[in-house]
Amino acid sequence: MDFSWTEEQDLWRRTVRDFAQKQIKPRVREIDTSKKIPEEIIKGMAQLGLLAPTTAKEYGGAEVNWTMASIAAEELGRADISLAIPVLYLVESAWGFIFSQYGTKEAKKEYLPKITSGKAFCGIAVTEPTGGSDIVGAAKTQAVKSGNHWILNGEKMFISGITESSKWGGVHLTLARTDPSADYKGFSFFAVPLKDNPSIETTLLEDMGRMGISTGGFVMKDVKLPAYHLIGELNRGFYYAMEGFSAARVLIGATCVGAAEAALELGREHIKNRTAFGQPLGSFEGVQFPLAEHYCNIEGVKLLTYKAAWIMDKMYKEKKFNHHDVALAAAISKLRAPIHAFEVMNEVADWLGATGYTKEYPIEMGIRGVRSYSIGAEGTMNIMRIIIARELLGKEFLPYKS
Numbered sequence: 510m511d512f513s514w515t516e517e518q519d520l521w522r523r524t525v526r527d528f529a530q531k532q533i534k535p536r537v538r539e540i541d542t543s544k545k546i547p548e549e550i551i552k553g554m555a556q557l558g559l560l561a562p563t564t565a566k567e568y569g570g571a572e573v574n575w576t577m578a579s580i581a582a583e584e585l586g587r588a589d590i591s592l593a594i595p596v597l598y599l600v601e602s603a604w605g606f607i608f609s610q611y612g613t614k615e616a617k618k619e620y621l622p623k624i625t626s627g628k629a630f631c632g633i634a635v636t637e638p639t640g641g642s643d644i645v646g647a648a649k650t651q652a653v654k655s656g657n658h659w660i661l662n663g664e665k666m667f668i669s670g671i672t673e674s675s676k677w678g679g680v681h682l683t684l685a686r687t688d689p690s691a692d693y694k695g696f697s698f699f700a701v702p703l704k705d706n707p708s709i710e711t712t713l714l715e716d717m718g719r720m721g722i723s724t725g726g727f728v729m730k731d732v733k734l735p736a737y738h739l740i741g742e743l744n745r746g747f748y749y750a751m752e753g754f755s756a757a758r759v760l761i762g763a764t765c766v767g768a769a770e771a772a773l774e775l776g777r778e779h780i781k782n783r784t785a786f787g788q789p790l791g792s793f794e795g796v797q798f799p800l801a802e803h804y805c806n807i808e809g810v811k812l813l814t815y816k817a818a819w820i821m822d823k824m825y826k827e828k829k830f831n832h833h834d835v836a837l838a839a840a841i842s843k844l845r846a847p848i849h850a851f852e853v854m855n856e857v858a859d860w861l862g863a864t865g866y867t868k869e870y871p872i873e874m875g876i877r878g879v880r881s882y883s884i885g886a887e888g889t890m891n892i893m894r895i896i897i898a899r900e901l902l903g904k905e906f907l908p909y910k911s
């Protein structure tokens with residue numbers, strides 16, 4: 510066992526940190542208020558290879574492994590505590606990877622170079638208005654083959670990156686039923702471009718946080734896609750979705766670690782300098798002890814998250830683990846990371862006193878942003894618990910019919 514970083518990992522962290530602290534951190538409030546990520550930041554991310562970095566080099570990606578991808582996620586979370594840029598980063602990393610692994614050559618050639626250069630977006634569209642957790646039971650979107658095309662009808666809701674995809678171009682990997690008589694084995698994945706598509710109507714939602722990236726939905730009425738927009742094998746879409754979710758959950762863990770570290774560092778400085786009753790706040794045990802507890806929790810989540818990234822690297826490179834091992838490790842990280850990050854931020858808001866309730870500090874952006882992950886982006890907390898219990902007890906103990 511070796512807990513040290515390699516030279517390459519150290520250099521990558523320093524490079525991303527330098528960029529993120531200089532170019533992103535000073536603009537987070539502006540991003541939160543203007544509700545968009547500045548073009549210069551997107552360009553800078555593209556230059557550093559931070560857009561869909563897990564995709565193949567052939568299409569402009571950096572082919573980084575999951576440990577490297579997690580290091581960047583942590584640094585982006587540390588710089589943008591609102592989590593808007595980390596969301597853009599991790600959604601494209603996870604789903605760009607699935608696209609890169611399973612998409613057709615034509616589709617990848619058409620979209621991936623634009624995605625990795627910041628000219629297009631890559632998102633995920635699984636959830637429907639009728640439900641996200643029970644997607645197998647709830648999904649109504651259907652895809653029917655017609656000659657050399659697929660025709661899609663249905664509605665997706667609570668989808669990240671609707672404005673980005675509609676304005677910049679790119680695709681949302683969209684889950685649709687291709688065999689209505691089958692259960693989860695009847696879904697396929699399609700690359701659906703939202704921009705300038707008259708058969709697609711988009712809607713936008715007003716979120717609580719992570720304001721720099723949009724959330725919304727889209728209705729598809731006879732959307733006609735060329736056959737090469739099918740991703741991977743027919744009726745294997747559910748498996749690809751689960752694979753992408755595991756990857757996204759590990760990056761969420763890393764992002765939350767970074768944001769929690771930034772919040773705790775801010776709080777630590779404050780309690781060292783702010784005095785009450787003639788001494789620094791940090792000298793009171795009532796303040797010190799939570800500091801120690803939160804520090805331990807973040808360290809714990811960090812270990813869980815990088816262990817999950819390491820398991821993924823071992824699976825993809827050496828086939829030493831399988832998708833169940835990855836799903837379990839990713840669910841553990843996703844179950845713990847947003848909760849601890851939220852608790853840290855909530856505590857730091859207390860330490861800041863009245864200023865903790867103002868926009869003087871970024872903490873309130875963090876609290877709003879990190880809640881998206883405990884509420885349910887990329888799977889709710891209870892779904893993480895169900896995955897963990899499934900791996901411990903067996904599939905036959907699932908609380909629903911699979």
Ligand SMILES: Cc1cc2nc3c(=O)[nH]c(=O)nc-3n(C[C@H](O)[C@H](O)[C@H](O)COP(=O)(O)OP(=O)(O)OC[C@H]3O[C@@H](n4cnc5c(N)ncnc54)[C@H](O)[C@@H]3O)c2cc1C
Pocket residue numbers: 632633634635636639640641642643666667668669670716724881884885886887888889890891892908909
């Ligand atoms: C900010 C944000 C961004 C998102 N971006 C995307 C995106 O880009 N693409 C996408 O496809 N989706 C996205 N989602 C949707 C997300 O995946 C869903 O919100 C999530 O899967 C939960 O679905 P739901 O909202 O329909 O809640 P429901 O499935 O209705 O669940 C409601 C509650 O019931 C609980 N519950 C459900 N079943 C059980 C059970 N068997 N046992 C115990 N408790 C249960 C859940 O844990 C939850 O607390 C996003 C969500 C948010 C908040």
